Amino acid sequence: MNALPHPTSPATATPSPMPRRPVRRLAACVTAALALLAGGLAQATPAEAAATRIRLGSSADAGRSGWAGPAFTMNGSGGIVPASMTKAVDAIRGGTGSLDVVVLAASTPGSGSRTPECDAVMRLSGVNSCTTWTLTKASDGNNTQVNTDIRNAEFVYFAGGDQCKYAAWKSTALRASVQSVVAKGGGSGGGSAGHHINSSVVYDACRGSITSAEALADPYDAYATFTTGMFDWPHYAATINDSHFVTRDRMGRTMAFVARALEDGLTPGGKAWGVGVEEGGSLFIDKNGLATLYGADAYVVLGDHRPERARPGQPLTYSDYKIWRLTSGRTFDFANRPTCGYYLKSVTDGVTDPDPYNGTPVTGC
Structure with missing residues (x-):
């Protein structure tokens, strides 16, 4: 699968300090607390809509x-x-x-x-x-x-x-x-x-959204939370989906999610597969597990060994993620997952290799 130059690839190689996005759940808790002080519990918790x-x-x-x-x-x-x-x-x-x-x-x-x-x-x-x-x-x-x-x-x-x-x-x-x-x-x-x-491992964002910079700096950041056992669709095991992938520069956090899944044993067989789809893109997956991409790009990110370092409070180090970049019309067989056509990117001390959205595919696998 060819890896084509991406005209709008974000610069992900050197994460810089970024403020967290406002957390809606935290804001809701503060609002409820203020309402409780002002007028009591009945006023603090409005009736939920049917x-x-x-x-x-x-x-x-x-x-x-x-x-x-x-x-x-x-x-x-x-x-x-x-x-x-x-x-x-x-x-x-x-x-x-x-x-x-x-x-x-x-x-x-x-x-x-x-x-x-x-x-x-x-x-x-x-x-x-x-x-x-x-x-x-x-x-x-x-x-x-x-x-x-x-x-x-x-x-x-x-x-x-x-x-x-x-x-x-x-x-x-x-x-x-x-x-x-x-x-x-x-x-x-x-x-x-x-x-x-x-996906079979769900990044649930129950404490708020995490950025790539935050996840790479600490894959055990409190905002990196997961749900397992929700769905496990045919041919789609060991996957972790991510969305708005290039526009919101989410390759780094998907790399961190894959490392977490491997380190914590969330996926079977010592492999975890991130599936990132850009805005406007859609993977159609048929009953045989063959995915075809429509619209904007998608990426499949494979981790097939435990991370060199994935510990709470420490930056991630992981060598040689295998990444397939899909463009519109390309296919990816989730039932018989390919062993060639990927490019390699690593993370060292929380910093990705340059331009992780592009690479030269390995062909002599």
Whole structure:
């Protein structure tokens, strides 16, 4: 797989001190504490919104005895990528009939349509209906109607937003309902936070977002938190997804996540695979594990040995990550993962080799 020059590759070689992004959870705690002092607990904790359901298309579910998937879409930003979603829909329905989609979100959009993902899905052929569920608390994952809609659907799409809220559904009925969709030959996918939740190791961001500079300086930074055991899709084991990959310069933190997974035994077989997708990019993965990239670039980052140094409070050192850069139209076989075509980059004392988004592919493997 060719590694092409990237016109907008960020400079990642020398991390500089960076202020943390504001942490919403911390801000919420401070707000609640101030409200408690001002007027008591009843005023400090407003009532949570009820789960909301908006259905577009047919009010009746598509009826069919079998489906031809599974299929998956892994998107670098929150929105639907029509090309990859069309591939998933066609693969699941086997080119005939129509199917039902459920979109899961943890908050409503700040402006515009309340159903942006379903608006895009309903413009595709082969879709019978699209239902948006907005779930504002973890216990909504046990809502009977939510789980009925999911189990009757053939594709579940996790919207962008906050993957920590999605990870909280792990202990609810929703997890098994989504698994049942894939098991019957349907599919799953998502963008941004929804991309994160579909990997086998989930960077959950439950304490706030971490930058590449922070993660490389200390792979055990308190902001580097993970959820395991949420989903483990066919052919997609030992993966850690990341999104907004080049635009937000996330190669460094994916390298740190891979090192953490290896050091802590979060993935089997002594290997961990980071899958970073840029904004506007989408990996369509078919039932045989073959991924095809649509849109902006994606990167697969393999760690196949334990880090030379990954300890709390110390900068990361890791030699020879194997990195595949995918451009639109290129493929990556997750069922039979390649052993050639990668380029090599290392991290030494928390500093990456120059330009980790580009390299000369190794061919004599």
